[in-house]
Amino acid sequence: MARYSPSVQNLISKLGSLPGIGGKSAQRLAFHILSMPANEANELADAIKEAHRLTVRCSVCQNFTDSDPCPICSDPKRDRSTVCVVESPRDVSTFERMHGYKGLYHVLHGVFDPVSGKNMNDITLSQLFDRLTKSPDIKEIIMATNQTAEGNATALYVSRLLSASGIKVTRLASGLPMGSDIEFTDDLTLASALKGRVDISS
């Protein structure tokens, strides 16, 4: 006897294929969904379809948006000389939450990661280079990919390709997080903070 009916088994396997949801969580979610009133379950399903249907990638920055170009790219108050290059749409919202950045963005939708089979064509690097060619206003590219081997490699790759272009390529500072204790800092972070030490003598 099958453990669950085919439709329930299908739901469990679909949920289990989402990132961070293992077999047990998928079962728990599936049974929670089955316990919901029918209208709530349908609303969840429709939210998935609607969000997918209404969302496109901004033709300029590649971020997800429901209007193209996206609100940030079409905002006349943004500084068009600076482009912050991030891995994911969530990174854009993290920057926006900070309220300290007024330039534009470019969303790579990943990083160069040969181990997991992601190469340069899977991320939006060619769109970035197209954009740089078409927009002479851009003077600086801030590589805000994550502080991982893949994020660093992608940043380095972009900086090399742009070395002759006259566009400044910068990387977010790495070092000790604000409020952190040196005692509990990992070696790589401490080494990076030491290497990047800044002069505070007056």
Place this chain on the structure above:
Amino acid sequence: MARYSPSVQNLISKLGSLPGIGGKSAQRLAFHILSMPANEANELADAIKEAHRLTVRCSVCQNFTDSDPCPICSDPKRDRSTVCVVESPRDVSTFERMHGYKGLYHVLHGVFDPVSGKNMNDITLSQLFDRLTKSPDIKEIIMATNQTAEGNATALYVSRLLSASGIKVTRLASGLPMGSDIEFTDDLTLASALKGRVDISS
């Protein structure tokens, strides 16, 4: 400016209302869904609707099923004198996986839990008592609710209500898990194992 478009915000909030999915996970899931090909996203949405549409509660045991009565309740090989009362459909599948139980089940869909506002009417206790009235074959009720305060209270409540009925009410043994070390056993489990010690003298 809103952080995300309304349809994406709606998807995030719907996902975030599922159990075990916090704000960050909901964002990550939503953007994963937006990155999926349209047909995969629609299949996920349809799996939710289909599973919900095709799944009913078995009129006998209250487990989720696509045929009423469910395969277990309609299986002539099952022992109709014993009913194992569990909290959730997942518990049924755990028992079935063990292959050591041949009786029937009753799914409560929760336990008596006054703290979170769950009372006797929110779980399927009245359906259990109806079933006992209509099925004179039933000789034993195994209360297999979880070993928690709420699970124990529900088991005790059922045993008291059935005290005059002539139906035997049992509870799963509590004690040391197989393969466990006494050194790492918590006090409550050890006390329970000591209290429930069994005679092995030949």
